[in-house]
Amino acid sequence: MVFTLAAAIGLASAAPTSAAKDSRYAAIVVDANTGETLHSSNADSRRYPASLTKMMTLYLTFEALSKGRIQKDSKVVFSKNAAAEPPTKIGVKAGGSISVESAILSLITRSANDSATALAEMIGGSEADFARMMTAKARSLGMNGTVFRNANGLPNTAQFTTARDMAKLGIALREHFPQYYGYFSTRSFAFGRQRIANHNRLLGRIKGVDGIKTGYTRASGFNLVSSVQDGNRRVVAVVMGGTSGASRDNQMAELLKTYIPQASKRGGGGDLIAKTDTPALMAKLPKSNAPTPDIRPVAAEIEVADASADEAVATDDAVAVAAVAIPAPKPVIGLAAQPKIAMASAERFGGKLPFQIRKAKDSVPAASDAGVEQAYAAPAPAVAALDQMKTASLPSGWAIQVASSPSEGEARALLDKTAKQVPAVLADASGFTVPFEKGGVTYFRARFAGFETKDSAWNACNALKKKKIACYAIAQ
Structure with missing residues (x-):
């Protein structure tokens, strides 16, 4: 394969060594035909995705297009929230609109934060709900080290990913939506009187x-996902934590130069397998797009970093970024089924919900725990406090469970919300929480006590289910 780099990017043999010293650095090269990992460096360590987040925003946009839920010429209206996003952006005023296709192109070229939020609100009803859909989709694709909190990648300490997960997403975009994948090779596009160039200099x-x-954000460093096809060889590579746009590009070019010749010329007809560093452990990427579960977990409190660390404007490779140690993100928790709820955006689709209601495949804990297990873990309480909670006496008789959450405060809020929804059913019941551990994380079951018999508990559950509130009865 012949590499033709612009002089400004000239390859330096020391680039991989210097880049690897940065605490934010991570990289992976995956054979897109076979799924074999050709190179791995900190590939499973958690990193901030920055605007790589928009890859998932685009994945869900392509999914909506392929299902006919939206069209390329559908209007994407910019809310005040979307219009107020910090740069980089295309600058549509609140109340203004652009086509879906223009929004897609603005994400791919300018990495427009305002367009990402507007698309999220259009497809998900709100950006927060869309972010939960993003995380649910990540689980269905086997991206188990990723949590999304927004659609654009602006700083949020609770949003994280891994280089391996980004490689999976890169492969999935090409494999699952070949009819739209060509957008990613757009060098520039006309927007009004502007011609917007692509930030991807490779x-x-x-x-x-x-x-x-x-x-790019200050916390993440400079990130890049690249897809390359050389004859029958295909690879997807990820570099995260570059100290500048130029050094990131040099590192990517060096990886591609080294590993493309090692890629297989065969494959692509079966499941893609991305091997981990341990040969016995493999994660399969679904052969086709897995439907997004219509699960909307209750929003947890989001800790947002300073928004001044926004996407670098077009000259991001001129910015010098000091090495910053990344605080360890919170652990990832799988999504379980939520009670079926009417989505705020249902009327946009003729009264039909745009996504089917399904359980995520990796529900945590078991399905018997009704309600929702958040995709975002809360810190576990001290061991002594947890032991005290476990030994506390529970109400006797029968109880009903309506939810569980890694946050005790959230579990109690769900109890209050449920009591207000069905006051007659729960008039003589008392809400309480029960802690339990799963996978090293403490959860809190949200229950109502005060039912003398099994029948009375199940009758209450049946009444709650008519209100589309998940419920099951349990003897204390």
Whole structure:
């Protein structure tokens, strides 16, 4: 394969060594034909995704297009929230709109934060709900080290991913939506009187590069996911934590130069398998798109970092970024089924819900725990406090459970909300929480006590289910 890099990017043999010293650095190269990991460095360590987040925003947008829920010429209206997003952005005023296709192109080229939020609100009803859909989709794709909290990648300490997960997403975008994947090779596009150029400087500079996405925040460093096809060889590579756009590009070019010749010329017909560093452990990428569960976990409190660390504007490679140690993100918790609820955006789709209601495959804990297990873990209480909670006496008789959460405060809030929804059914019941551990994380079951018999408890559950509130009865 012939590599043709612009002089400004000239390859330095020391680039991989210097980049690897940065505490934020992570990289992976995956054979997109076979799923074999050709190179791995901190590939499973948690990192901030920055604008690589928009890859999942685009995945869900492509899904909505492919299902006919939206059209390329559908209008994406910018709310005050979307219009107020910090740069980089295309600057549509609140109440204004652009087409879905223009929104897609603005994400891919300018990495527009305002367009990402507007798309999220259009498809998900709100950005928070869309972020939960993003995390649910990540689980269905086997991206178990990723949690999304927004659609654009602006700083949020609770939003994180891994280089391996981003490689899976890059492969999934190409495999599952080949009809839209060509957008990622867009060098520039006309928007009004502007011509917006792509931030991805490897397009046209390295033979075979056809996308995918750049990203930068001060906490993440400079990130890049690249897809390359050389004849029958196909690879997806990820570099995260670069100290500048130029050094990130140099590192990516060096990886591609080294590992493309090692990629297989065969494959692509079966399940893609991305091997971990332990040969016995493998994670399969679904052969086709897995439907997004229509689960909307109750929002947990979000700790947002300073929004001044926004996407670097077009000259991001001119910004010098000091090495910053990344605080360990909170552990990932799988999504379980939530009570079926009417989505705020249902009327946009003729009264029909845009996504089917399904359970995520990796529900945690078991399905018997009604309600929702958040995708975002809360810190576990001290061991002594947990032991005290476990030994506390529980109400006797029968109880009904309506939810469980890693946050005791959230569990109690769910109890209050349920009591207000069905006051007649729960008039003589008393709400309480029960802690339990799962996978090293403490959860709190939200229950109502005060039912003398099994029948009375199940009758109450049946009444709650008519209100579309998940419920099951249990003897204390």
